[in-house]
């Protein structure tokens with residue numbers, strides 16, 4: 001899942017889901033819109049960064 005990698009890498013720069021974060025995800029993985037549905041299944045992962 002390339003999107004997952006892009007998503008996690010983007011979190012190394014942006015510890016949130018801000019517009020800047022999504023812009024970076026799109027840069028890393030242009031097809032992220034298709035995989036965005038997956039985010040709903042992994043939404044809890046953010047707690048890892050906020051803990």
Ligand SMILES: [Zn+2]
Pocket residue numbers: 007011016017045046
């Ligand atoms: Zn995330």
